[in-house]
Amino acid sequence: MFIDTHTHLYVDNFDEDRKEVVQRAIDSGVELLLLPNIDVDTIDAMNQLVIDFPKNCFAMMGLHPGNVKEDWKEQLTVMEEKLDQGNYIAVGEIGMDLYWDKTFIEEQKEAFRIQINWAKERSLPIVIHARDAFDEIFEILDEMNDQKLRGIFHCFTGTKEQADKIMSYGGFLLGIGGGLTYKNAKIDEAIQHISIDKIVIETDSPYLPPVPFRGKRNESSYVLHVAEKLADIFNVSLKEIEERTTENATKIFQLN
Secondary structure (H helix, E strand, O other): OOEEOOOOOOOHOOOOOOOHHHHHHHHHHHEEEEEEOHHHHHHHHHHHHHHHOOOOOOOOEOOOHHOOOHHHHHHHHHHHHHHHHHOOOOOEEEEEEEEEEEEEEHHHHHHHHHHHHHHHHOEEEEEEOOOOOOOOHHHHHHHOOOOOOOOOEEEOOOOOHHHHHHHHHOOEEEEEEEHHHHHOOOOOHHOOOOHHHHHEEOOOOOOOOOOOOOOOOOHHHHHHHHHHHHHHHHOOOHHHHHHHHHHHHHOOOOOO
């Protein structure tokens, strides 16, 4: 069994064929689909997918940094209430994104800190979105790191040095997605010295599809292409990638 540790199958890109996409993933061996939240407007659709596929889909709760706007405090108030009402496996997708807009950089930092504390208080992992913001995220993690802090650096696209910094915190894994299959991404160079025990696989559907699906909608069954590329990089069998990344995800998200 494979686990897609990061997929947004509840968004409107899948409105026409959502159940077919989920079933296609299950049929391909990707039996568990972990759903990070985006904002207050996505909560209901995400939770509905869990209702529709209770043995396969598991939800997280968090405010995506790209959606930290003027109403961020109100959104967090709603989300914290939801977090305590539902069965959520992580606080995510949280972090910082300075690629599109730096208007709310201080608000992103504060929202990140608040949600890290949610996770610590509830013994949950966090799922970090980091885009053009590794230094800012590391500064906050340096400040807040302790034995309670653990999680995933989702969609890791950093350097060897950044991977080493993440490993130094002790409680984090790297989420590796379709970018690994892109020729110029150089993610393979950054992670080839990292233990497989520190890696989980993901799609970030509907975004970042792996080769040979670039330019198309990504979906959870495509996580197999990421696993195949990892097997090549680490010179191990696909079966070993399957077993070890599944074990890694099961442990950090406490899926048992």
